[in-house]
Amino acid sequence: MPRRIASTTRAACFWVVLLSLFIMPAVYAKSVEPAGELMIHNFDPETGKRIIPNERCLTCHGDEKEKSDVRDDGSPVKIFVHSEQIEASVHGEQSCTSCHVTIDRVPHREAPKVVVGCIECHKETWDQHKDDPDGKHERLKVVNEQIDNFMDSVHAQPNKLDQSRTNATCYDCHEAHNVGELGSIQRAEKRLKNPEVCGRCHEKELEEYRTSDHGKAVLEKGDSESAICSDCHTTHEIASPETDKAKLAITKNCGDCHEDAQRTYFDSYHGQVHRLGYTNTAKCHDCHGGHEVKSADDPTSEIHANNRLENCRNCHTEANDNFLSFWPHSDADDRENYPTMWFAKRFMQALIFGVMAFFWVHVLLWLYREVMDRFQGKGFIEDLNHPDVVYFRRFPAVWRWIHGLFAISTMTLILTGTTLLFSHTDWAKTVVIFLGGVEMEGIIHRTAAVIWLGIFLSHLVIAICNIWCKRDKFEWFGSTSMLPNMKDLRDLRDMFKWFLGRGERPQFSHWTYWQKFDYWAPFWGAAVIGSSGILLFMPEKTALVLPGWMFNIATLIHAEEALLAAIFLNSVHFFNVHFRPERFPMSTTIFTGAIPIEEFKHDHRLEYERLVAAGELEDHLVKRPSRRADLAASFITSVLIMAGLALLTLVLIGLMTTPS
């Protein structure tokens, strides 16, 4: 072998060996590719953000063996979450990081901050899906309403001790991982847990609640139907219990379960004031206690007989034992338990229906007859060629003033009184606000009542004086006497005959029977409304001599009689005096004091003839009232009629909308 070849072979061998040194390990140690996806698939291709699957979170947070961990400072921290609960909840399809947006690395490089904002997501989702035809997101509407309520609530206010956080946030109350659908098991469980959830912050209240009938039912017997915190305090519209908003809401919410108690409460003065939107009156929790509500037979109950008076004295500082016999929840429709109230109400209602039915029939027939007569050219028709220049003096100045003041004070009393009676109406609430609140309304009502009673008594004194002065020749049943007599009954009968076209219109003396009724009805009314009003004027003084249930009776009678008066005066009286075709649109006699002689002749022919026969007519004749006096009287009458009709309208609205 030539040397050159040999050396080439050696070199080649060397290179082969050298090469094999490099190649062999690679051939021997053949690499393998582990199964699985590439790392980049763990990241969102659009945002570049890491995708953290729920399973990854549950590796630690779903480990039942290690439900807690330690923080960097060594303190223990609960980290366990029930994955089954989350999956069964309304958020079951969400990923953990949809809410826990601060989590971007697993394992967490820093102690994770639990910063979860529920609001934005719920608002955005609702905005996106509110028009969806499938209605799957319908519940989000309620969620968003509650978000708005929460934002206005005291819970959404910054915490006083730590301004960086709110007093409470969504997941303080909602078990974040276990929010159930309506009607789900979670919901029932949540009701039972509610007191404990609120009690995490409101510890004192929870302890009080535990002792209550509600608390025992919920916490001891597991009765999810009994009242929990949110039933009274609302779920999201939480306001400080010192505010009117909270007090009104709580009382309303008690009634959601205790319907009868609320109905009877709203029938009482306390309830009426409350329903007008004012809370400076006895409310459910003022008497029954708030968190410690118990039945009356429990000696520790606030409504136990031994403790009740203390509650009354919170407002009625001088309340005596008689207050204990007041029925705060009297029910005039409950004959068994409140027979007195039942009878009082039946009597008053019979009176109202009887009087109104009779006189409205009277009004309608009268209207029919006068309209018919006018078509036939009959009845009293003003002679335009010979205008009245001679008038008959019907009322002296004192009666005119008395009637004017009486009318104004009566209307004031009706307005202020019916706001309580119809406290369910919007108009009542508006009127009370306009008047300056219930306390001011009480002052106005009492002031008007004093004037009203003062006028009534003054009139009585004047009338008695008049009779006394004429005692020698006063005829109790004479033509100018207000006392009803047999002729009135005959007149009434004859009027009905006339209404029905079966006779002539009767001739009347100085006072017709309907005028006498217009007088005696308020007389009776003044006695009844006045006496019951006096009982209610100063309850603490009344209770010195009368039992507490008298307030119930007095309130009922006062209201019913006032209702009768309000309807009668503003309808029947207005028709008799102003609206019947012969008088329409109004009679101003009560303010001018004078009636045209021809009109007097038509309405009071017997008296006219008597005066002519006795030669006394001249004594009563006066000149036509001045143009100014006539205008003034028309103005005042118009205003009062309008006011009266307005009141009648309000009362009828109130009656028609009264909750059954």
Next chain:
Amino acid sequence: MQRDDTMKKKVRNLFLAVLALLPASVLAGPSGEALSFTCAGCHGTDGSSVGPSMPAIAGMDPEVFVDAMKAYRNDQRNATIMNRIAKAYSDEQFKEMAWFFASQKLHLFPQAHDVALAERGFKLHEKHCEKCHENGGRPGDAGTLAGQWMPYLEYTMDDFLNGKRKWPRKMQRKVDAAIADEGQDALPALIHYYGSQQ
């Protein structure tokens, strides 16, 4: 004459176009892939290293990669030369490289290991390590352990134990617990377990 003018204009336009594009192509900079070519010398082609003390970085979690590079650049992590290399790159370039390596498939090489020890290591891993180093330490947000070069793992654990590298949150507690369970065999067992994986 006319043809000459047209020719001259064409040449001029071409020249201007080249002039205009040149700085743009320079500014665009090298891609993540191009940047990563320089790593191949130590970390192997596309990040699957062949040297036993060089960690495989193919298929590595990109955020873990960026964290590591930043730590090297800021001299916060014990290094041989990575601290010098890292200083040459911007955050953006770290990210480019991270995404390049994350897009690569990891090629693992069989390593000699003690099967019994690896079995003990598996149990230790399941008990103390799995929650962070999920799937037996496969590439993830806690780095790559499964199939990683065993000498590299050994050096790294030495760094942790000797205070040359800062422990990640909770890791020291877990390592202590593993050592309490298995004594001095704990770390070798774990390393053999990771080295045993393919």
